[in-house]
Amino acid sequence: MSSSEFDLIARHFARPGTGRSDVVLGIGDDAALLRPPPGMELVAAIDTLVAGVHFPLDTDAESIGHKALAVNLSDLAAMGAAPAWAMLALTLPQVDERWLADFSRGFFALARAHDVALVGGDTTRGPLTISVQVQGFVTPGEAFRRGGARPGDLIYVTGTLGDASLALLLASAPGVVPPEEFAWLRGRLDRPQPRVAEALRLRGWVRAAIDVSDGLLADLGHVLEASEVGATLALDRLPQSPAFRTCLEAMGDAHPILRRFTSGLAWADLALTAGDDYELCFTVDPANAARLNALAADGMVCTCIGVIDATPGLRCRLADGTSYGPQRRGYDHFAGGPA
Amino acid sequence: MSSSEFDLIARHFARPGTGRSDVVLGIGDDAALLRPPPGMELVAAIDTLVAGVHFPLDTDAESIGHKALAVNLSDLAAMGAAPAWAMLALTLPQVDERWLADFSRGFFALARAHDVALVGGDTTRGPLTISVQVQGFVTPGEAFRRGGARPGDLIYVTGTLGDASLALLLASAPGVVPPEEFAWLRGRLDRPQPRVAEALRLRGWVRAAIDVSDGLLADLGHVLEASEVGATLALDRLPQSPAFRTCLEAMGDAHPILRRFTSGLAWADLALTAGDDYELCFTVDPANAARLNALAADGMVCTCIGVIDATPGLRCRLADGTSYGPQRRGYDHFAGGPA
Numbered sequence: 001m002s003s004s005e006f007d008l009i010a011r012h013f014a015r016p017g018t019g020r021s022d023v024v025l026g027i028g029d030d031a032a033l034l035r036p037p038p039g040m041e042l043v044a045a046i047d048t049l050v051a052g053v054h055f056p057l058d059t060d061a062e063s064i065g066h067k068a069l070a071v072n073l074s075d076l077a078a079m080g081a082a083p084a085w086a087m088l089a090l091t092l093p094q095v096d097e098r099w100l101a102d103f104s105r106g107f108f109a110l111a112r113a114h115d116v117a118l119v120g121g122d123t124t125r126g127p128l129t130i131s132v133q134v135q136g137f138v139t140p141g142e143a144f145r146r147g148g149a150r151p152g153d154l155i156y157v158t159g160t161l162g163d164a165s166l167a168l169l170l171a172s173a174p175g176v177v178p179p180e181e182f183a184w185l186r187g188r189l190d191r192p193q194p195r196v197a198e199a200l201r202l203r204g205w206v207r208a209a210i211d212v213s214d215g216l217l218a219d220l221g222h223v224l225e226a227s228e229v230g231a232t233l234a235l236d237r238l239p240q241s242p243a244f245r246t247c248l249e250a251m252g253d254a255h256p257i258l259r260r261f262t263s264g265l266a267w268a269d270l271a272l273t274a275g276d277d278y279e280l281c282f283t284v285d286p287a288n289a290a291r292l293n294a295l296a297a298d299g300m301v302c303t304c305i306g307v308i309d310a311t312p313g314l315r316c317r318l319a320d321g322t323s324y325g326p327q328r329r330g331y332d333h334f335a336g337g338p339a
Numbered sequence: 340m341s342s343s344e345f346d347l348i349a350r351h352f353a354r355p356g357t358g359r360s361d362v363v364l365g366i367g368d369d370a371a372l373l374r375p376p377p378g379m380e381l382v383a384a385i386d387t388l389v390a391g392v393h394f395p396l397d398t399d400a401e402s403i404g405h406k407a408l409a410v411n412l413s414d415l416a417a418m419g420a421a422p423a424w425a426m427l428a429l430t431l432p433q434v435d436e437r438w439l440a441d442f443s444r445g446f447f448a449l450a451r452a453h454d455v456a457l458v459g460g461d462t463t464r465g466p467l468t469i470s471v472q473v474q475g476f477v478t479p480g481e482a483f484r485r486g487g488a489r490p491g492d493l494i495y496v497t498g499t500l501g502d503a504s505l506a507l508l509l510a511s512a513p514g515v516v517p518p519e520e521f522a523w524l525r526g527r528l529d530r531p532q533p534r535v536a537e538a539l540r541l542r543g544w545v546r547a548a549i550d551v552s553d554g555l556l557a558d559l560g561h562v563l564e565a566s567e568v569g570a571t572l573a574l575d576r577l578p579q580s581p582a583f584r585t586c587l588e589a590m591g592d593a594h595p596i597l598r599r600f601t602s603g604l605a606w607a608d609l610a611l612t613a614g615d616d617y618e619l620c621f622t623v624d625p626a627n628a629a630r631l632n633a634l635a636a637d638g639m640v641c642t643c644i645g646v647i648d649a650t651p652g653l654r655c656r657l658a659d660g661t662s663y664g665p666q667r668r669g670y671d672h673f674a675g676g677p678a
Contacts, residue, residue: 024380024479025482025484028485028565029418029484029485029565030384030414030415030417030418030485030548030549030550031382031383031384031414031415031417031418031420032381032382032383032384033380033381033382033418033477033482034380034381034382034383035380035381035479036375036381038377041363041372041373041374042371042372042373042374042375042381043370043371043372043373044370044371044373044424044426044458044459044474045369045370045371045426045459046426046427046428046459046460046461046470046472047428047461048428048430048461048463048465048470050430050463050464050465050466051465052465053463053464053465054463075369075370076369076370078369078370079368079369079370079372081370085383087383087384087385087472088385089385089386089387089428089470089472091387091389091468119383120383120384120385121385122385122386122387122470124387124388124389124392124393125389125392126387126389126390126391126392126466126468127389127465127466127468129387129430129465129466129468131385131387131428131461131470133385133426133428133472135383138372140363140374143364143372145364145368146367146368146369209369210369211369226367226368
């Protein structure tokens with residue numbers, strides 16, 4: 001049984017010393033034994049990555065390991081939770097020691113960075129599919145929910161938008177833009193940084209939050225629906241990275257690669273409707289704008305991009321006040337991929 | 340977005356009124372909010388079913404929904420835990436409303452039977468793969484672990500062994516045995532009954548336990564390894580169902596279908612090395628044998644099949660005292676399937 005699933009798991013995933021005292025029993029039995037902190041609520045999420053659907057087939061295993069955990073930690077961040085435990089269901093077409101070593105390196109590097117213990121899992125043979133389940137903690141009543149936005153709230157987003165999807169579009173023709181810019185964008189696609197630290201700093205005064213995984217319009221749309229409100233976005237405020245701007249300027253809106261995705265303003269459509277950014281979108285009482293500014297001055301990258309309205313619907317305005325609507329609304333696995 | 344993943348989830352999985360007061364927020368946000376009972380340990384497991392690997396491709400969707408949850412509840416039972424919450428990561432090749440309706444019916448019927456709330460999930464497009472994560476509760480220190488067996492312990496198993504694997508062998512040629520027997524065996528393969536109630540009745544006096552998913556020898560082997568002990572099994576005591584016996588007698592050991600799997604005693608090899616039974620194998624202090632007998636008299640189907648030894652290794656004896664060893668040791672996803 002030298003290459004059995006049990007040996008595989010032991011060799012690559014059963015790392016002793018998780019550093020968490022709340023793990024009574026980790027990998028190696030029928031189930032894990034965990035000790036939740038008294039008086040806290042558990043926050044639990046599960047997300048799957050499918051090869052060729054959620055990451056390009058040429059993605060390196062270390063990035064896949066990182067991303068499989070990152071997209072789940074992003075869900076915890078969107079709830080304002082402190083991460084604690086992860087479980088990994090890994091389906092692989094064959095035993096590939098090198099791939100497993102790389103995958104686990106990427107997974108554990110991110111886990112260590114966020115003090116997450118891998119407490120259990122399952123390894124099966126089949127088409128490459130990775131499901132990760134994560135759990136964290138919040139003080140009761142303090143979780144960020146989608147339904148808490150109120151008219152007048154300011155809408156913020158962390159980081160920058162559109163980078164990952166531009167990398168995906170450029171992956172088939174990387175020579176189109178300078179290699180440094182492409183590499184940076186590709187890093188945003190392959191190694192999204194879950195906004196856990198940002199979420200923890202925002203605890204106590206976020207009214208509604210979601211992570212931007214399927215595109216800003218789609219994800220903010222969920223907040224509006226759950227909160228029974230509308231919103232107006234100032235498109236000129238959408239945060240764009242220098243690499244994103246440089247590449248789009250070099251290509252021009254009419255570039256065939258961009259035309260696969262958009263027939264309108266490429267920068268706006270990418271920022272509004274393309275997925276995989278894993279930034280946080282959240283709303284706050286306008287009375288707290290000064291506190292946001294203080295956080296931003298202290299190094300937290302977040303931008304006010306609009307305001308919640310009482311009128312249902314989502315309106316986007318360009319700098320000159322004209323309205324703009326992209327033809328696509330966001331990523332939907334069952335209605336066609338992003339590229 | 341009429342057939343979007345959001346609508347899919349809402350229609351088939353977001354059932355209001357889970358009946359559990361410990362679910363603060365279920366499906367519909369970035370993560371679930373759960374309230375663990377004070378002072379209890381959480382027991383968490385995750386298991387994946389891959390089409391064509393863990394169930395035959397012709398398996399009906401209702402059975403797949405049942406089995407995806409059942410194999411996970413079996414892990415909780417193997418720890419002595421009372422089930423509470425489940426999360427579902429469902430990867431589907433396409434939207435199939437009928438399939439989803441059938442799958443969710445099978446899933447929720449079993450969930451209701453065990454008071455399990457589906458609290459979250461993810462639906463993605465890809466090859467049919469189902470990962471379910473479940474959690475339950477145990478009193479601290481009372482979980483059944485693999486490492487607790489001691490020399491002299493009696494080894495028990497619930498239910499009967501070998502039924503599911505015989506059904507799998509017969510699936511390609513069901514006319515070989517009487518249809519009623521085949522249907523019963525196929526039910527054991529497609530709709531395993533997790534031994535949750537049995538596990539809860541055994542709480543407090545099980546020394547070591549595991550569920551038989553990969554074959555008795557392989558799974559009991561994990562207990563022996565973790566406990567640093569050995570065992571001797573009395574093969575004539577292995578519990579066989581009437582359908583199992585009837586079919587094997589009708590076929591004879593030399594039947595080509597059986598010869599695909601075994602070159603020895605078919606009944607023993609199926610009971611010892613074939614997977615998918617999802618029975619509990621556990622050990623108890625021999626001083627508790629009378630309590631087991633009382634439970635058995637009260638309707639709990641369990642059989643004493645052997646004894647734990649101080650000598651490492653696993654020995655099997657036939658009724659006449661001769662030793663017997665199957666050539667295969669159990670199911671291993673990366674070393675070849677069971678048939």
